[in-house]
Amino acid sequence: MNQKQLGYLFEIAWILPSVAVPIAFLVAIVITAFAVGISVPGEAGRVDPKTLNTTAPFDKPGLRELAPGRYEAVITAQLFNFTPGELEIPAGSKVTFIVTSRDVIHGYKVENTPINMMIVPGQISRMTTTFDQPGEYYVYCHEYCGGGHHLMAGKIIVTPAQSASSGR
Numbered sequence: 001m002n003q004k005q006l007g008y009l010f011e012i013a014w015i016l017p018s019v020a021v022p023i024a025f026l027v028a029i030v031i032t033a034f035a036v037g038i039s040v041p042g043e044a045g046r047v048d049p050k051t052l053n054t055t056a057p058f059d060k061p062g063l064r065e066l067a068p069g070r071y072e073a074v075i076t077a078q079l080f081n082f083t084p085g086e087l088e089i090p091a092g093s094k095v096t097f098i099v100t101s102r103d104v105i106h107g108y109k110v111e112n113t114p115i116n117m118m119i120v121p122g123q124i125s126r127m128t129t130t131f132d133q134p135g136e137y138y139v140y141c142h143e144y145c146g147g148g149h150h151l152m153a154g155k156i157i158v159t160p161a162q163s164a165s166s167g168r
């Protein structure tokens with residue numbers, strides 16, 4: 001093998017990974033988006049943080065059942081808690097979280113689920129997931145928001161599905 005052939009060989013050895021690596025990244029994005037269900041929270045509207053108490057749906061924060069097994073959780077984040085801090089739903093429930101902040105930037109992360117949102121005052125964050133496994137899911141703020149940040153947590157309690165109504 002002469003000098004020129006060796007040069008080509010090295011060039012190919014760099015070209016192949018430089019094509020393969022972006023393809024691998026693209027495949028990883030497609031898998032996480034469609035198979036694992038991880039997505040960027042979409043723009044779900046704006047709201048004036050000063051008038052949350054009189055603006056629907058944030059005037060009545062809480063859990064609403066839209067249909068059997070289908071819920072909407074309207075939540076406000078503020079220094080240093082969530083309203084409501086605790087939710088209880090039966091296993092198998094599909095929940096859409098609609099969250100905004102009253103004051104500063106917070107986070108809303110539900111452990112072991114894809115729910116992971118930045119909560120920006122003035123913006124509404126919305127994400128949906130299904131809770132199949134009964135248990136307690138820890139909820140926490142993951143954007144440093146001040147002195148009580150480490151206390152800013154909540155809980156989602158997923159109770160075993162009622163066997164009587166599900167018919168299984």
Ligand SMILES: [Cu+2]
Pocket residue numbers: 106107141142143144145146149150152
């Ligand atoms: Cu925080």
